[in-house]
Amino acid sequence: MRIGIDIGGTKTAALVLDDTGATVGHVSAPSGRGATQVLATAVDVADRAAAAVGGWTSVTHLGACMPGLVDPTTGWARHAVHLGVGSLDLAGGLEAATGRRPHVDNDVKAAALGAHHSLGPDAATGTTAYLNVGTGLAAAIVHRGEVVRGAGGAAGEIGHLPVGSGITCTCGQEGCLETVASGTALHRMWPRPAGDLFPAAAAGDRLAGEVVATLARGIAVAVQVLVVTGAELVVIGGGVARDRAALEAALAADVTARAAASPFLRRLDLVSRTRVLDGDVPVAAIGAALLPGRTQPVEAVV
Ligand SMILES: [Zn+2]
Incomplete structure (x- = not known):
């Protein structure tokens, strides 16, 4: 299973993809404000998404995205103005809470990946x-x-x-x-x-x-x-x-x-x-789930 976390300006969502790329779980909550709350909300939705599919031992890949400057190499996020985040060790914070080192990226870049794979093979x-x-x-x-x-x-x-x-x-x-x-x-x-x-x-x-x-x-x-x-x-x-x-x-x-x-x-x-796009397709969360190395395209949705 893969979990992708999309930290948006108003909502934070965690989506679960199975090994075929099909969506098998989706949890969301209002986004927090400030680095501590933003991270806590992301951990909460990811924990609940993992629990729904048998716990963290079932999760092989974790990815997360958010607005602002997100460095996939260091895992740090900066200048997410609408979330009130100046700087946040996004990968480090998620790793400390979940035991999984996530791949992280900017939300538009993750959404591009999700949109691309949603187009089908x-x-x-x-x-x-x-x-x-x-x-x-x-x-x-x-x-x-x-x-x-x-x-x-x-x-x-x-x-x-x-x-x-x-x-x-x-x-x-x-x-x-x-x-x-x-x-x-x-x-x-x-x-x-x-x-x-x-x-x-x-x-x-x-x-x-x-x-x-x-x-x-x-x-x-x-x-x-x-x-x-x-x-x-x-x-x-x-x-x-x-x-x-x-x-x-x-x-x-x-x-x-x-x-x-x-x-x-x-x-x-x-x-x-x-x-x-159909506004209901969670391309950023799909892309976040696919950040840690892709296997195959998910089912076509656009
Ligand atoms: Zn300008």
């Missing part, structure tokens, strides 16, 4: 990107089953490509892609609850239509960047991607309109290379 040799449209905008790329890290782990940080929006970004630059394509951008542009956006746009609300168009353009540009840098398929997840059908339609509308004047863009075939 046919995708296992290809290059998949996972684009997370959450509070911020970040991507990770999996090539032949391995997460591409790049210089200082920066591969996939496309949210901070300056594209000229004129808005100052949290990273200190101006006009980053994240300032038009993220939950933070949506919150700035749309005064009503986020869940109202796509229904309002469909009902003809002018502001909602403009916000959807801006958001879709930014996400489509992110997809385009990932495809021209080698991704054969881009899987989109995150809080802003909850309304799967509406987001897919908005992305297709943006790409189709631009492609009408561009044979280059038509050749990229972005629409067929884009999948919006």
Whole structure:
């Protein structure tokens, strides 16, 4: 059995995969705040997940992921702002509590691995990107089953490509892609609850239509960047991607309109290379479970 722990901004989940890659257990709890509580919650959900499958002696592999800078080599996590974690020895703390040395990684990188393997065996040799449209905008790329890290782990940080929006970004630059394509951008542009956006746009609300168009353009540009840098398929997840059908339609509308004047863009075939995840698929926890050396792809879920 493998256990993958996904420490998210609001929820911490532990998922159990059996040796065939099938999900056989899932436990979650509200995430703690601060290093001590974050770790205690992760240990608690992992303990309960292990207990449900016969105890820690049944568990052969343990992985964990969380937001922020996570060093897979040292096992330390840093700068997880929304969890109130400055620094945390994530691997060391989990090892002390469970007796298992876990593999740890950043949550978007783990989610990319989970998304890649969730595509089934046919995708296992290809290059998949996972684009997370959450509070911020970040991507990770999996090539032949391995997460591409790049210089200082920066591969996939496309949210901070300056594209000229004129808005100052949290990273200190101006006009980053994240300032038009993220939950933070949506919150700035749309005064009503986020869940109202796509229904309002469909009902003809002018502001909602403009916000959807801006958001879709930014996400489509992110997809385009990932495809021209080698991704054969881009899987989109995150809080802003909850309304799967509406987001897919908005992305297709943006790409189709631009492609009408561009044979280059038509050749990229972005629409067929884009999948919006079903919001219920726990790709980060699946990826965390698969971090400690993979055996085979899990059953196809996207
Ligand atoms: Zn930025």
